[in-house]
Amino acid sequence: MFAYLPHTDSEIKEMLADIGVARIDDLFADIPEKIRFKGQLDFETGKSELEVYRRLHSLAARNKEAVSFLGAGSYDHIIPAAVTALGGRTEFYTSYTPYQPEISQGVLQAIFEFQTMMCELTSLDVSNASLYDGHTAASEACALAVNSTRKTDTVLYSSTVHPYTKQVLRTYFNDLPVKLVEVPEKDGVLDTSAVKEFMNGQVAALLVQSPNVYGFLEDYSGIADMLHENKSLFIISSNPMSLGTLKSQGEWGADIAIGDTQPFGLATYYGGPSVGYIAATEKLLRKMPGRIVGQTLDEDGKRAFVLTLQAREQHIKRERATSNICSNQALAALISTVYLATVGKEGLKELSDLNMQKAHYLAGQLTAQLPVKLSARQPFFNEFTLELPCPAQELVSKMEQDGFFAGVPLNMLHPDYPENLLAVAVTEKRTREEMDRYIVSMKGALK
């Protein structure tokens, strides 16, 4: 079968005649003349299959291979072959949001499993079919908080959340009567003693992130109670890989847990696609954004899956819905689900542990051998931020010559960060030998 079916000139003529229009351009008659594009679009004429392959190969050849210590939201983990094979099955690969969802039991079951896994990871009650990425998940969580707390108009967020999250928050709430207020950091983590000063009756929620933008872990003891006394909600963003060993959002007393499942089976590509996850307490179920898959029995008493609780969604609840998202990252979420099923519960714990140990080995060696130090004395997971004696960007360019992507200069994420801060991520994929060569390369680059 053809991948697509082109229309012939005679078919086009027939269709136009049928609706009483002379030319295709006449279909655009309703678009005002002055905003219409005049002339021909600047497209190249068609190329042969061979020419297309050559062009794509030459583009692909420009990719640089290097050992990656990049993180800042997107991490280089091992992806088992089974994950790629199952994620590449055309039944999943080619299907879009099912508009008659119950006929696609396979897709619905995969989403149901995804939701279940997210609830187990975060120790919270309910989850959804996924959101676009961690940053939109953060914004949706804040919208959920504003919509489920009465007479509130303020969202507090920690200075240590990813700068992209802050940007997306500003975009989301730009034209809404919601104030975004930043709570300061101290020594590389949220200044928890400052939170109290920001509390008032208008506060819907506090959004925090741990591991935070520097990779550091934050201590939220007492925060949940303080917020709940104020009838405000607690939102924690976490790299889900860290949840294999560290305290989950639910265990910290969060009402909403969010983050990005990119570390679970999704390559770094050029920054996406990834998957936003969100989980919440049952109390917030009716205000959750996005699609939710439920499990039920069909008329023969067999296990079956359905889209459920749709009265929350904008096609029913209209302008009073919490969210205008009714799509999800189905394929990418499925890949994360297959990944988690492949590594298993114990596997995830081991992976999480391995990430932490390797990162600590590298950080320990670097700070002992070289004139660099951690930007703050804080615990971390698989990523840490170094304070360098030179601009991070310079070091990164030099180390690239040795075959390393050394890390992410923080001022590439936002110009307010000092130029000598470098976020370095170490996953289970990095070998002792690679790390030792990395140290040698950095030593050379710092001379």
Place this chain on the structure above:
Amino acid sequence: MGKPEDLKFLKSHEWVRVEGKTAYVGISDYAQEELGDIVFVELPEVGDEFEAGEEVTNVESVKAASPIYAPVSGKITKVNEELEDTPELVNQKPYDAFIYALEMSDASELDDLLSYSDYKKFLEEEAE
């Protein structure tokens, strides 16, 4: 069974039963008929205060999620917890199944509400 003749109504289809300073609020027979099978009644929190006309909560049916407004200003003193497990009571006995009760802060606001006969007239006009 509550008789609609004893109740006051809003054009947004809520009914109000007044007992002393307390106003019990539910939805009319017409409203439950239009909504179809009610599957969920969100209950507000006792102690929350509302102005007349403010959205208090939601009722979900198989086809819609509809806001329930405060007919008069006041503080929520009671919610009908029976509806948590049996929301269908709103369909079965609309004039008995109150959703919440509030302590009125200004009983004169009741004067703005419709009597049952006026509400019926309003429905007839709407239907035309």
